Amino acid sequence: MKYSSIFSMLSFFILFACNETAVYGSDENIIFMRYVEKLHLDKYSVKNTVKTETMAIQLAEIYVRYRYGERIAEEEKPYLITELLDSWVVEGAKLPYEVAGGVFIIEINKKNGCVLNFLHSK
Secondary structure, three states, rough: HHHHHHHHHHHHHHHOOOOOOOOOOHHHHHHHHHHHHHHOOOOOOOOOOOOOOOHOOOOOOOOHHHHOOHHHHHOOOOOOOOEEEEEEEOOOOOOOOOOOOOEEEEEOOOOOOOOOEEEEEE
16 A cells, blocks of 8 residues: 555656656756655665675775775785675785785675775785
8 A cells, every 4th residue: 555655656756757858967867866765665776786796806906906006906816805784895815924014905885886994904
């Protein structure tokens, strides 16, 4: 019952919004996304965009290459990964004790791929 009224409202909103051509990045599209998000319609929302370890590692490598450079990204392989409830934590491999310096640690949100924490230990 509750879902049918929500679906009716959503259908009406979609019909009303579709009278004009949508422009990517327009305010109307953003407002519509926020509206659907607030309704908690799981059918229409994206959950766990970063679903696999492989994808989390690939994202982490992109972020590390951009922030610290190619050399650091390659030197700290293989990456260590830990799955938390809502995020992935990717760390560079521990360097031999003779080598000065630490490793990167990055936490990536599973839902949207955003960086939650990013640091490089000393």
